[in-house]
Amino acid sequence: MSRDAASRYEIPGQLQQLLLDFTVSCLVERPADLVDFAADYFAQLRQRRQEQHNQQTGGLVAGSAAHGNGHGPESDDSMLTDESDEPSPESLANRFNRRKSVFAESYDPEGDDDEGEKVVHPKSDQQRHRLAEAVKNIFIFRSLDPDQVQDVLDAMFEKTVDSGDYVIRQGDDGDNFYVIDRGAFHIYVASDAEPTKRLVGQYEDSGSFGELALMYNMPRAATVQAMSHGSLWAMDRTTFRRIILKTACKKRKMYETLLETVPMLRALTSYERMNVADALNPRTFEDGECIIRQGDAADGMYFVETGTVRIAVAGENDVEVEVSRVTKGGYVGELALVTHRPRAASAYCVGPVRLAFLDVQAFERLMGPCMNIMKRNIDDYEDQLIRIFGSRFNMSDFR
Numbered sequence: 001m002s003r004d005a006a007s008r009y010e011i012p013g014q015l016q017q018l019l020l021d022f023t024v025s026c027l028v029e030r031p032a033d034l035v036d037f038a039a040d041y042f043a044q045l046r047q048r049r050q051e052q053h054n055q056q057t058g059g060l061v062a063g064s065a066a067h068g069n070g071h072g073p074e075s076d077d078s079m080l081t082d083e084s085d086e087p088s089p090e091s092l093a094n095r096f097n098r099r100k101s102v103f104a105e106s107y108d109p110e111g112d113d114d115e116g117e118k119v120v121h122p123k124s125d126q127q128r129h130r131l132a133e134a135v136k137n138i139f140i141f142r143s144l145d146p147d148q149v150q151d152v153l154d155a156m157f158e159k160t161v162d163s164g165d166y167v168i169r170q171g172d173d174g175d176n177f178y179v180i181d182r183g184a185f186h187i188y189v190a191s192d193a194e195p196t197k198r199l200v201g202q203y204e205d206s207g208s209f210g211e212l213a214l215m216y217n218m219p220r221a222a223t224v225q226a227m228s229h230g231s232l233w234a235m236d237r238t239t240f241r242r243i244i245l246k247t248a249c250k251k252r253k254m255y256e257t258l259l260e261t262v263p264m265l266r267a268l269t270s271y272e273r274m275n276v277a278d279a280l281n282p283r284t285f286e287d288g289e290c291i292i293r294q295g296d297a298a299d300g301m302y303f304v305e306t307g308t309v310r311i312a313v314a315g316e317n318d319v320e321v322e323v324s325r326v327t328k329g330g331y332v333g334e335l336a337l338v339t340h341r342p343r344a345a346s347a348y349c350v351g352p353v354r355l356a357f358l359d360v361q362a363f364e365r366l367m368g369p370c371m372n373i374m375k376r377n378i379d380d381y382e383d384q385l386i387r388i389f390g391s392r393f394n395m396s397d398f399r
């Protein structure tokens with residue numbers, strides 16, 4: 001090819017990465033209609049880029065956390081008094097999306113040194129015991145040090161509810177964060193597309209809610225209503241921000257990019273991905289180290305942040321054969337969690353590797369919406385194993 005022709009066909013710098021990311025998404029999600037999938041994929045990509053651009057060029061100011069507790073010019077209409085006063089769902093949805101990303105871009109947990117007053121609500125031994133049980137499984141408390149946990153336990157106060165009570169109304173300003181002691185609660189969201197509030201989830205005797213408005217300085221993103229008599233542990237906004245905010249925000253920020261690059265997790269809403277971020281823990285390994293050993297009991301799964309993981313299966317005479325490699329955006333260790341069987345393969349590091357670990361309890365609570373994708377991938381493993389070891393390798397051994 002002449003020099004002229006070569007320069008005429010110069011490949012744009014981003015093309016390779018763009019096509020690679022798209023191809024990976026197609027392989028993982030196996031869309032029924034490739035053209036529709038491509039149209040959605042690239043439209044989303046453009047929207048994300050536009051949002052980033054807006055934030056960098058001053059879109060920031062409009063929804064900025066500088067509005068303090070949400071009383072910005074645009075939130076004057078956001079106080080709910082009764083159902084008929086619900087603010088325009090369109091503005092709520094936009095606010096939620098904008099402030100969430102504004103936060104991710106502009107909030108600097110390191111710079112937030114607001115110590116505030118320590119709050120103590122006295123409790124009986126029985127109450128303290130119940131509270132300690134309730135907070136055990138709350139992901140955003142897990143990264144706290146023991147002193148912080150004590151402060152959290154001191155600051156929480158009990159609130160009982162009756163069936164039908166609204167604990168939180170979408171659009172209100174955030175006052176408290178809640179941990180469920182017992183009771184059933186419904187979560188409703190009104191959106192642009194559906195102005196009438198729609199049931200999007202529920203809690204039954206466990207879980208927590210109400211962190212979004214306090215973390216991101218935005219109006220309540222959902223309505224939470226008690227469906228039975230119940231009891232909650234509440235923590236006021238100031239204490240939440242003083243003790244929890246810094247650690248929780250750091251973690252969400254740290255894992256935000258990782259979670260966006262795992263194609264499988266597109267099956268989750270952005271809210272659900274945030275919950276995954278709360279539950280992840282970093283693990284680093286050296287070259288050659290064993291991350292997972294075939295035959296072991298499974299305690300969790302891993303997302304690959306950086307580096308390469310080699311997957312090997314022991315075949316005849318226990319000789320291990322490499323079956324695949326997993327890199328950034330991929331994951332390992334989900335099979336045993338889906339099948340409830342011992343580890344079906346070993347995983348080793350090729351060079352230094354950084355992973356994000358999701359324990360089995362968090363997996364069961366958070367990864368339900370990804371189950372179909374994971375099950376489809378398991379069928380792929382079966383194909384691979386049969387190709388390598390012959391038909392005697394049957395995944396039903398593992399199921």
Ligand code: 1OR
Nearest residue numbers: 187189200201209210211212213220221222271
């Ligand atoms: P908040 O302070 O905004 C309402 O007050 C709380 O409901 C919110 O914090 C969350 O803790 C909780 N979207 C937004 N908020 C939710 C959701 C949710 N689920 C629970 N909350 N979605 C449901 C995801 C399964 C997304 C709906 C599109």
